[in-house]
Amino acid sequence: MPDEATVKKMSELLRLGAVMMSEACPICSLPLFKLRSGEVICPVHGRVQIVKSDEEIITVGTLAALDELEKFAVNTINRMRNELENGGLSMDLDSVRTLSMWLDILERVRRLKLIIERSRS
Numbered sequence: 001m002p003d004e005a006t007v008k009k010m011s012e013l014l015r016l017g018a019v020m021m022s023e024a025c026p027i028c029s030l031p032l033f034k035l036r037s038g039e040v041i042c043p044v045h046g047r048v049q050i051v052k053s054d055e056e057i058i059t060v061g062t063l064a065a066l067d068e069l070e071k072f073a074v075n076t077i078n079r080m081r082n083e084l085e086n087g088g089l090s091m092d093l094d095s096v097r098t099l100s101m102w103l104d105i106l107e108r109v110r111r112l113k114l115i116i117e118r119s120r121s
């Protein structure tokens with residue numbers, strides 16, 4: 001059984017949205033946790049290198065790229081909204097088209113992320 005500090009660490013990881021994996025730490029055989037960033041850690045030994053399939057590596061990379069794109073789209077939409085509000089950008093057809101295009105991008109990014117996440121589990 002893991003000691004109290006380890007159990008505390010494990011529940012903290014879960015609280016942060018980490019997922020307990022079926023793989024065990026090669027050193028202490030505690031279950032490994034996958035962080036939201038995709039990093040895999042042991043609650044005692046920290047970062048652990050487990051052999052991932054090429055497909056898994058590609059998936060993690062794609063998800064990271066989509067995360068960045070999602071952030072960028074949200075920032076851009078917020079910035080445009082601000083500029084439209086304070087008159088920095090005029091409310092013409094071009095602005096509305098651009099805004100609509102960014103919303104499409106955001107929607108597609110979120111849909112792609114869902115598809116990838118579903119295909120992993």
Ligand SMILES: [Zn+2]
Binds near residue numbers: 025026027029043
């Ligand atoms: Zn360990």
